[in-house]
Amino acid sequence: MIHTEPSAQPSTMDTAAFLKHIESAFRRIFSDGIDLMRYLPEDKWLALKQAGLLLPFLDKKHGGRKGSQFEIQEVLRIAGHYGVPVTLRTGIEGALVLQPLQEFGDEAQVAQGLDMVFKGEGGGLGVTEPETSGAAIAREMQSYYEYTDEQTIYVNAAKYWQGNSQSDFLLVAAKERKNGKLAKVINLLLVPKQYIRYEALTSEGLRAVRYAVNRIDAEMPAAAVMKLSQSDAAGLRAFQNIFIRSRLQLVGMTHGIMEYILENLDRYVRNDIKFVDYERREIQRRHQVSEILYRYVCHSVSPVAPVAHQLMEANIVKTLATEYTYAAAQMLQKLLGAKGFERGHTASNIAIDIRPFTIFEGPNDMLYAEIYDQFVRATAEEKEAGIKLDKNQTLLDRLQTDARFAAVARDYTLPEDIRSFLQEHTLTDACALQKVFIGKIIARLFVFVQAEHEDTAAFLLNDIRKDILDCRYCG
Known part of the structure; x- marks a missing residue:
């Protein structure tokens, strides 16, 4: 829980006080040390988020802080003093989950995503694929979704090497398929973990960030689709x-x-x-x-x-x-x-x-x-x-x-x-x-x-x- 008085909530602190508060939260939460050879304990990670770690990535209307690139850089820098996986996980949930979620999600999707980020194990972004991980994303991506009716989509996707791969949800990059053909434009799908199969990867490093091959082969609500634009180029x-x-x-x-x-x-x-x-x-x-x-x-x-x-x-x-x-x-x-x-x-x-x-x-x-x-x-x-x-x-x-x-x-x-x-x-x-x-x-x-x-x-x-x-x- 956040250890501050109501009058001094992290969302309302000035920049200097907020950053001092985050530094203090890290010292307190990791006071007994941190083992970077195993996955970061979820209770400690959740405590950091509840202390305000990700608030600079969050719009003020959603309870975050006024947009400040300096504050974003500073929380990443502070996290870096506790090891590569700690700052990487901060960046994943901040830059690759919260920022696109708020930019492209509708009100219901944002509310659903924020609830899982700040009350659970958070989320990740699934983009690269096992067969084409180094190839041009737009041209080579094969993950797709197609409407089976107005309320339902079928999703077929395989994603590879995304951090937070076993968290509560993934934002999954995929193309819409119509009449057997894949569109050029990529959209995002908010996919809760119950629709995802995980094949854990054993990495040489970054043991404290869970990586996996994630596979989705399921029908799910069409409300999961987050359209980036109606135009292919845009x-x-x-x-x-x-x-x-x-x-x-x-x-x-x-x-x-x-x-x-x-x-x-x-x-x-x-x-x-x-x-x-x-x-x-x-x-x-x-x-x-x-x-x-x-x-x-x-x-x-x-x-x-x-x-x-x-x-x-x-x-x-x-x-x-x-x-x-x-x-x-x-x-x-x-x-x-x-x-x-x-x-x-x-x-x-x-x-x-x-x-x-x-x-x-x-x-x-x-x-x-x-x-x-x-x-x-x-x-x-x-x-x-x-x-x-x-x-x-x-x-x-x-x-x-x-x-x-x-x-x-x-x-x-x-x-x-x-x-x-x-x-x-x-x-x-x-x-x-x-x-x-x-x-x-x-x-x-x-x-x-x-x-x-x-x-x-x-x-x-x-x-x-x-x-x-x-x-x-x-x-």
Whole structure:
């Protein structure tokens, strides 16, 4: 239960008091420790939710807090100090359940979903499928529903590797089938657990988050259908918007985990060995990059406005946040020697549990190639203004005229060798493999132009130079 007086309910506290309250709730609820090698106890998870953990994801009209991207990022960051699965579960129920439930559900669906989230074991989002988990969602998805009468639908779906897979309900992505043909547009179905069969998966990491293959082969009330849009194109954009927002918000999780890494670095690692000190600085530099990404999302993303125009930025946040946090976790594990490989040790848990973040919601290498494609195409704003990109212009020309970079850039000077590389390439001359490495360069440049400190800028330039060597080698 919430341990506050009626006059100081979490929904009405100011931001500072609310975040202090959440930190206190974590300390109290996990005062006897937490075993990240088994599923998070439901009573503790429910107590966190009842203390207000998910309120920043919840609209004020449903009893939540006034929309604040900072508060969303902060609760994810705070949860990260208790391990990867804790912040991941916060993100799943907040970004992948509550936000789409409120955006696309009708009044009855929202009420049903919120009741299961805040009084039971909550829910998850079922999207990827066992046979096509890495394929394009809209084209390859085979899960479907069809109306048997006005009040009833038949659902046939198989979903794979979604967190909270054995909770009270899943929001299931599926297409409508009519006359034996699947529509292009994807909708969501609110499916209670009684309609779902579970085949538990044994994962290498993230033991504290239950994963499974979920199968649905049943008739259920048609009231379960949550239509994203009547238009195929608008429906696909709405569906993609869920994941663009999730990728942007993911840095709250990784930033908290990065801080957790630094805490354990100070706790376990000696300071008087030169190479250890070097590795410590390398972790701290990655933390500095994480701070820039975190600040960008807090200041440049709205929890109540569409984020489709921020696809490139979302992919940059997701790739760099996960890449640098995973690298920092590996360094911590190495510095602890054999201790870092003990089952259940903090450093071992972080390194194993954070690795899937580089794969989930799009493998990073695939997203780097997409960053390249998004960079060399005209943005929606440019198209609306009638601006057409000259495909013969160089990457440097594009960098200097791209409003997405100009909107966040501080005063910066690119070294001549990096300028020279960007001038060597036009917007159309990269092969599929080069797109990955140039995408990495573009991503790091997006952070570099925001860097306040010379040390952070130098670290990013060093990584950019490595990417340039890789690009030239593969070419």
